[in-house]
Amino acid sequence: MAADLRRGRLTPLGWAGLLIGAAIMLAPLVWTLLLSLKNNGELVGHSEAALHGPYTLQNYAAIFGNSLTLRWLLNSTIVALGQTAGVLILASLAGYGFARLDFPFRRTLYIFVLVGLAVPSQAVILVQHQLFAWLHLHNSYPGLILPGLIAPFGVFFMTTYMRGIPLELDEAAMLDGASRWTIFWKIIVPLTIPAQSTLAVFTFLGAWNDYWWPLISATRSDMYTLTVGLAAAQMNYAQTSGLGYLMAQAVFASIPIFIVYIIFQKQIVRAMAGTAVR
Amino acid sequence: MLFAMLLGSCAKGDGKTHIYLQRFFGECGAEYGGSTDVAKAEGECGIITTMINRFNAENPDVQIDVNVVAWPGYPQLTAQVAARDPPDLVTMHEGVISDYAAKGLVEPVEGYLRAAGISPDGFTEAARQGVSMYGQIYALPWDTHGGLFHVNTALFAKAGLMRGGKPVLPNTTEELVAQARQFEQRTGKPYLIQSNVGDPAFAARNLYTYMMANGAVLFPDAHHIKLNTPIGIQVATFFRRINAEKLGSQNMDTPGAIAAFVSGEGGIYPTGTWMIGSFEQEATTPGRPLYKNYAVYPYPRLWGEHVEFVSGHSWVVPTRKRTPQQRDAIARFFKFMAAHNYDWVRTGHLPAFKAVLDDPRFKALPHRADIAPLASIGRPLPSNVQRQNAIEGIVGEEAAAAFTGQKSIPQALAQAEHRVNDLLGQVD
Numbered sequence: 083m084a085a086d087l088r089r090g091r092l093t094p095l096g097w098a099g100l101l102i103g104a105a106i107m108l109a110p111l112v113w114t115l116l117l118s119l120k121n122n123g124e125l126v127g128h129s130e131a132a133l134h135g136p137y138t139l140q141n142y143a144a145i146f147g148n149s150l151t152l153r154w155l156l157n158s159t160i161v162a163l164g165q166t167a168g169v170l171i172l173a174s175l176a177g178y179g180f181a182r183l184d185f186p187f188r189r190t191l192y193i194f195v196l197v198g199l200a201v202p203s204q205a206v207i208l209v210q211h212q213l214f215a216w217l218h219l220h221n222s223y224p225g226l227i228l229p230g231l232i233a234p235f236g237v238f239f240m241t242t243y244m245r246g247i248p249l250e251l252d253e254a255a256m257l258d259g260a261s262r263w264t265i266f267w268k269i270i271v272p273l274t275i276p277a278q279s280t281l282a283v284f285t286f287l288g289a290w291n292d293y294w295w296p297l298i299s300a301t302r303s304d305m306y307t308l309t310v311g312l313a314a315a316q317m318n319y320a321q322t323s324g325l326g327y328l329m330a331q332a333v334f335a336s337i338p339i340f341i342v343y344i345i346f347q348k349q350i351v352r353a354m355a356g357t358a359v360r
Numbered sequence: 361m362l363f364a365m366l367l368g369s370c371a372k373g374d375g376k377t378h379i380y381l382q383r384f385f386g387e388c389g390a391e392y393g394g395s396t397d398v399a400k401a402e403g404e405c406g407i408i409t410t411m412i413n414r415f416n417a418e419n420p421d422v423q424i425d426v427n428v429v430a431w432p433g434y435p436q437l438t439a440q441v442a443a444r445d446p447p448d449l450v451t452m453h454e455g456v457i458s459d460y461a462a463k464g465l466v467e468p469v470e471g472y473l474r475a476a477g478i479s480p481d482g483f484t485e486a487a488r489q490g491v492s493m494y495g496q497i498y499a500l501p502w503d504t505h506g507g508l509f510h511v512n513t514a515l516f517a518k519a520g521l522m523r524g525g526k527p528v529l530p531n532t533t534e535e536l537v538a539q540a541r542q543f544e545q546r547t548g549k550p551y552l553i554q555s556n557v558g559d560p561a562f563a564a565r566n567l568y569t570y571m572m573a574n575g576a577v578l579f580p581d582a583h584h585i586k587l588n589t590p591i592g593i594q595v596a597t598f599f600r601r602i603n604a605e606k607l608g609s610q611n612m613d614t615p616g617a618i619a620a621f622v623s624g625e626g627g628i629y630p631t632g633t634w635m636i637g638s639f640e641q642e643a644t645t646p647g648r649p650l651y652k653n654y655a656v657y658p659y660p661r662l663w664g665e666h667v668e669f670v671s672g673h674s675w676v677v678p679t680r681k682r683t684p685q686q687r688d689a690i691a692r693f694f695k696f697m698a699a700h701n702y703d704w705v706r707t708g709h710l711p712a713f714k715a716v717l718d719d720p721r722f723k724a725l726p727h728r729a730d731i732a733p734l735a736s737i738g739r740p741l742p743s744n745v746q747r748q749n750a751i752e753g754i755v756g757e758e759a760a761a762a763f764t765g766q767k768s769i770p771q772a773l774a775q776a777e778h779r780v781n782d783l784l785g786q787v788d
Contacts, residue, residue, distance in 0.1 A: 126622055126638065147390020215443035298439035303427045313430035315387035324386075325615075 118142070118329035125325040141330035145315075150303055154311035159338070160223055161296075161307055162289040165230035169285045170278055173233055177240025178266050182252060192241070198234030203294070211298060221305045226296055230289050236281050243277040244270060279349035286342055308335055376423040377685040379693065382440075382447040383408065384431040398703045403637060407703055415696050422689040424449075432456075434749065437678070441465050446678035448690060452499065454490030454672045455741055455748035461498045462746055462788070466676040468496040475691035478698050486738035487712035490672045493743035499674035500694050502701070503709035504738055505633040506670035507565045507659050508731060514653035515627050519543040529660040533598050536662060540607035543627050552608035553626035555617035556764050560756020562614075563599075566630065567759045568669035569659055570595040572739055582744045583784040585751065588773035596773060598662075599763040610764075624649030630659065633731065636708030640726050656727045658734045670738030672712060710735045746787050754779045 092100070117125065119137040145151055179185070180192045210229060211220075219225035247270060255265045271278075296307040306314065312331045316324065343350065388405040395401065396417045401410035412424050427447060429436050434456060440446045446465075460466040473480065480488060480497055487501035509529060516527045519542055530536035540551035555562045567587070571578060576591040586592075602608045609617065609626055621629035622642045629635075636656060643654035659668050675697065677690060697704075702719055705711045710731065716722050723729050741748055758776035761767040767775070 123641070126619070126642070128623070129619070144388075144390040147393070148387055150387075150389075211439060211442060215445075220439075220443050220445070297430070298435055301427070301429075301436045301440045301443075301445075310430065314428045316430070 114329050114332055117326055118333045120326045122324050122326045129325065141327045142334065144327055145312075145330055145334055148315060150306070150311060153304055154306050154308045155338075157223075157226075157300075157305060158290055158308040161226045161230075162286050164223065164227040165289040166282050166285045168227065168231040169233045169236045170282055172231060173236030173240045173281060174271065174274065174278065175266075176237040177242075177244050178270060180237070180241040181244035182247075182249065182270070183262075195234050195237050198232065199238065203229075207294070207298075214299060220299050221302045225299050226305075226307065229295055230285070230292070233285065236285065239281055240274065240277060243274055247273055276349060276352060279346060280352065283342060283346045283350055287339060290339060374423070376421055377683070377689045378423050378425055379449060379686060379689050380427065380447040381412070381424050381449040381693075382427040382429055382433065382437065383451040384429055384433050385451070386431075387428045398700065401703075402706075404634070404707045407707060411697070411700055411703060414700075415693060418696070419689070419692060422692065424693070432749070441678065444680075446680055448677065448680075448682065448686060449693065450676050450678060451502075452674055452676045453749070454499070454501070454674050454743075455752070457491065457498050457674065457676060458493050458743050458748070459746045460676065460678070461493055461496075465679055466498055467679050468498055469500060469677055469694070470497055472677065472687070472691045472694050473497065473500070475688070476695035476698065478694060482713050482715060484710075484712055484714055484717065484735045486670050486710075486735055486740060487672055489743070490670075490740040491674050499676045500697060501712035502673040502675055502697065503633075503704060503707075503712055504670050504672045504735055505709045506668050506734055506738055507569060507630055507632055508636070508656050508734070509659060510621060510629045510631060510635060510639055511655045511657070512621065512624055512627055512650060512653055513655050514649070515543070515547050515549060515624065519546045519627065521627075527655055527657075529657060531661060533662050536660075537601065537605070537607065540602070541605075544607060547627070549624075550607060550609045550626045551628060552602060553612065553617050553620050553629040554603075554608040554610075555612050555614045555631070556603075556760045557611055557613040557616075559614045559617075560753045560760065562631070562756065563759035563763055564752045564756035565632075565669055566599060566763075567592070567595055567755065568741070569667075570598070570663060572667050572669055573661060573664045575664055579742050579745045582742075582746070583781070583787065585755075585777055585780040585784070587755065587777050587780075588770060592773050593769055595663075596759065596762045596769045599759075600765060600769060603764050622648070622650055633708045633710060633734070636727060636731075637706075640708075655730065657730050658737060667737050667739045668734060670734065670740055672740070673709070674712075710738075745784070747783055750783060751780050754783070 113132065116132040116137075117129065118141055119139070120132050121138055121140065124131045176195070180188060180195075214220055214225050214229075219228070251269055251273075252265050255269055260268070291309060292307070293309045293313070296310045297313075300306050300310060303311065303314065312335055315331070316328060385408050386405040388403075388409055392401055392406045392409040392413070394413070395410045396414040398407065398410045398414055401407045412426055416422070416424055432453065433451070437446065437450060441460075452460075452466075457466065470480075478500070480492075483491070483501055484504060486504045490504070491497050491499040491501045511527045511529075513522060513527055516522050519539075521528045521539055521543060528539070530539055543549070543551040568578065571587070571591055574591040574595065576589065577586065579585055603610065609620060612620060614631075617629060617631070618635070618638075620626055622639065639650060639654055639656070642648045642650040643652060645651060675694070682690075698713060701711050701713050701716045702721055705716060705722060705728075706725060711717055711722065717732055717735055723732075745751075755776050758767070758772045758779070762769045762772035766772075
């Protein structure tokens with residue numbers, strides 16, 4: 083009923099505007115897909131050839147013909163899931179501490195974490211690279227995952243969310259004899275699922291799309307993530323002589339992201355609308 | 361996590377000498393992963409992949425493990441050097457070698473050349489200059505590449521600029537302007553196709569080439585560039601005139617310019633040796649605008665001496681501990697690559713070895729006789745100047761701004777000088 087009422091508010095003009103907006107948003111995606119289904123040779127100098135057949139899957143076959151593509155897919159999956167799990171655990175614990183516990187230097191420490199938001203990753207990339215070299219962590223999964231666990235935004239996000247949960251819940255649980263861990267795990271975490279989902283989506287997307295750190299840390303091709311691997315697979319002047327292949331790579335790399343969006347679209351929309359943070 | 365760590369640590373126990381080779385040129389394992397027939401391979405990626413497969417097949421005691429990096433691969437190489445885990449062999453543009461050689465990060469290769477029976481006297485002059493610095497040779501030169509005038513001969517014929525089946529190219533700037541006006545009047549299309557947007561190499565190549573032709577010393581020492589000179593202003597003014605009179609295409613990036621050329625939208629596209637293969641394919645495909653209507657030549661002499669800015673691909677050996685077997689394998693790889701230089705130059709690049717220039721097979725390749733002079737007129741940038749990759753970006757950006765009128769010529773050249781000198785001032 084509520085959905086019907088919301089739909090009822092749209093005038094025909096509104097619908098038209100919405101459709102035009104959707105078409106504008108979709109056009110580059112459809113264009114990318116069509117280009118990916120064309121023979122590279124046909125597209126040299128004639129990208130409009132994508133508007134008509136014949137279409138082919140040869141560019142996708144070429145992607146899978148590279149024996150390392152599935153390995154890169156696995157690497158990206160491991161790194162993105164590893165970072166997501168790590169960030170959720172660390173940010174939730176830190177957020178709980180900053181939001182609901184009283185301890186010395188809490189405010190100072192929180193400000194210290196927030197300062198991390200203002201430090202661009204490029205500013206620390208050299209020392210970070212040196213550190214990982216000393217630890218012999220380059221070309222390894224820990225080397226790819228660990229830097230992503232430094233997530234001041236996640237701590238800020240979870241702290242803010244947890245501050246919105248009434249403290250009376252903790253007090254009532256304590257009266258019933260619950261420990262701090264029990265309160266965190268059985269009461270607070272279930273209440274923060276919307277925020278956890280949002281943070282998970284953003285972390286996963288960030289890790290999946292990351293290029294710079296994997297480029298200089300994973301220097302052996304069997305440890306590339308998908309973004310680095312696909313870039314390495316491109317020949318010079320791929321924009322012209324390999325346009326179809328380039329677009330097939332773009333489509334292929336975005337499929338997992340697309341799936342994540344489909345599954346978590348409710349959380350993403352809520353996060354974008356700002357309702358996830360109370 | 362344990363599973364992940366196990367996945368990342370696989371030991372090699374096959375008894376072979378492993379050489380870790382890092383290259384760009386893309387990945388094409390789907391088409392050439394198992395091929396050793398070099399003669400049948402096409403394109404940079406296909407040929408290099410097949411050649412390495414062939415080397416592995418012919419040297420059963422050696423295994424070349426290939427790491428393909430995103431072009432140009434230098435951020436990764438620098439990271440590997442910093443982590444003290446560089447590869448054994450790396451593709452490198454000759455202009456970049458000095459960045460690494462100056463710090464001892466790549467080895468002089470005279471020892472490998474001797475072991476491989478390769479005499480530097482056999483290198484072409486452009487190739488020899490490109491890999492020689494600080495009194496030593498730091499790489500096996502692999503090719504010479506530079507700018508060429510790719511010509512649509514059908515439009516040239518329509519413009520009345522063909523003589524004896526060959527396009528008439530200008531010998532002076534005034535001739536070029538006159539021919540360009542005639543071309544534009546008779547065909548309604550621009551004489552030059554230009555990629556002045558997002559392609560700093562295009563503008564830098566033009567500026568460097570014609571300043572060199574005028575006898576300019578671009579780098580008076582290792583820490584300074586000189587562009588804002590009467591010669592620099594003269595060259596930039598010429599290209600500004602091309603744009604002001606709309607004798608060249610406007611607002612095109614590289615893909616746009618390539619598309620325009622193969623679609624017959626202009627007379628000449630000044631771009632590199634690397635496009636010969638693609639354009640020749642168009643020229644042999646019935647129905648395409650370039651079908652039987654394609655020719656290619658080095659940049660014409662418009663001023664002074666007929667010289668041209670060139671660079672080249674080479675193989676360097678990063679400094680690290682190696683076994684005698686690995687050093688022997690690298691020497692054998694050098695020998696193999698030198699022996700197969702002809703196969704590589706089928707890509708369109710010019711050979712790094714004089715013998716290949718004289719090889720009848722090379723001369724029989726399409727257009728090679730026309731572009732061969734590039735190997736003798738080619739001039740690399742001075743090898744004692746570091747950061748040439750970054751410098752080309754700065755110079756090209758400012759030169760394009762001058763050519764297109766976004767900045768005044770003295771302002772753009774002065775800013776290019778300032779930015780480059782600032783960069784070089786930070787170099788040890």
